[in-house]
Amino acid sequence: MHPRQNIIEMFSTFAQLEGNKFSRWVTDTNLRRSILSYLNSSPEVDNSEKFWALYWYKSWQNNCNSLAKMHLLAYLQEPFYRASEKITTKYANNQYGLADYFQIANAEVEIILKDFNPEKSSNLRYYAVMVVSSRFREILRQRKEVNICTNWVLLRKVTKKIILEALNTAGLSPTAINQHRLAWVCFKELYVYQSSGTKKLPEPNRQLWSAITDLYNRERQTQLGFSTPKSTSEEIERWLTQTAVYIRAYLFPSVKSLNTVTVNSQDAETLDIPDLSSDSLLADIIIKEDIQNREQQVLQMSSAISNALQLLDSDSQEILRLYYQEELTQQQIVQRLQRSQPTISRRLVKGRESILAALVEWRQSLSPDLNNSVDSTLIEDISIALEEYLRIHYGNLNVKL
Structure with a gap:
């Protein structure tokens, strides 16, 4: 480019x-x-x-x-x-x-x-x-989280809003959408396990499918608003399996090209940009789905980092400020503070590690019942995000792309 x-x-x-x-x-x-x-x-x-x-x-x-x-x-x-x-x-x-x-x-x-x-x-x-x-x-x-989940765990995780939007996007009729939704409600009501590891929950057995089907057949009279025949366990299982497929397709759709060239009435070449003010599936891809939740998470993350910064000793805070705000090299900080280079390097590393630990702890607190694991990839991503945040926080305005 x-x-x-x-x-x-x-x-x-x-x-x-x-x-x-x-x-x-x-x-x-x-x-x-x-x-x-x-x-x-x-x-x-x-x-x-x-x-x-x-x-x-x-x-x-x-x-x-x-x-x-x-x-x-x-x-x-x-x-x-x-x-x-x-x-x-x-x-x-x-x-x-x-x-x-x-x-x-x-x-x-x-x-x-x-x-x-x-x-x-x-x-x-x-x-x-x-x-x-x-x-x-x-x-x-x-995407990794959704892909490694079984259908049953995925169905437990998602919200009613995601279910309805996924079914609508799949093109189901209103009648079918209501039937699939009610089957999902009955499934969530009965498929409950007191376990911290949600990725490998047991597959529903025949007894559970029978109970889900019985609940569905009782509730359909009042919940659906229209007359339907009784459903079988096999039918309920098939609906829910297909619903999981629709959810995966909805959360991670194929991305169409944005770059469509059109010609206006004056024969000047222009770029056809869709209306980005409308709701976008990609803008809602996080299962939490609500932009307000995302904004709240940003505030919480900022608070976690700010609190961690305040807990550092004054020397470490000053070294971080000189490094990120004044953009001094470690050698320049050595000359400014009259400290040894190993001391400056150690303080920088320890300071970032302390903030990173606080950020990881905050990240785990978001969904303790859904994903409590922290792997090396997540640590790396959080570390990169922290580095970006510190540069913004300390007012690094001299970055050139």
Whole structure:
């Protein structure tokens, strides 16, 4: 991907991908007219990308301006592509390709803008990379978690909202949806085990299937709202097995290409961008499903890190500040504080390890009944996220993509 050279291009062009590779920049004529109009009417304003990024961000924030959002989406094409390229290289054998991750990143723009705080970091590009990189890792973890679950564990984990949306997406009739939903409700009511390891719960036996079927047949008279014949245990089991298939397909759909070139009435080539303000399956792929929950988790994570920072001794706090905020090397910190290099290095490592331990503990507390294990991959991902957070926290605004 060759970088865009001027403000007009940065805020009015979109990346077109072909075969999971960057092909070219495509101009959106409406955005080009918009940015040109602002530049021509205000020649005295700062002509830097930082100025215009914050300008369009404030315009979006104050007025929910869709045009401003599209300018920012254009601006973030490069960091989205770089983050997609990096995750694809690191996890070359997973289901998604670069174009898929790039689309996922584009669909996150609303969340990125909503959570971005220019008072803490004016580098929107770097913040966007942090958010989408974390999102990619969460998708991979979630997919791994879903894939290793049995159908029965998966059915216990998901919410009613996920069930209904999965069945609707699969194209079932309203009657079939209600039958599958009631079968799932009866299943959850009776398939209960007091066990901390939820991935390998026993498969329902014939006695349990019989009990689930009896409960379904009793409840169908009042819960379905229409007359249906009694169902058999085999039928209930088949419905639930198929429901699990629908859930997996719903949570991890095939990703269609975002990069569709169209031609407008003036024969100018433009990029057809879907309405990203609408609900997106990919934006809800985490089973917790509620964006408010995600925002709450961000606050909880920030609190966990802040508390861990405050528990460090004053020397360690100062070393971390010099390293992340002033961007000093370890040797420069040695000269500043008049300490030995091994001492500085040890304090940096110990400080990060203490914060990482607090972050891992917080991560485990999110779903203690669903996934209490911490493997090396999760530790690595949390460590990367911590490094990104510390740079944002200490105001590292000099990162160049």
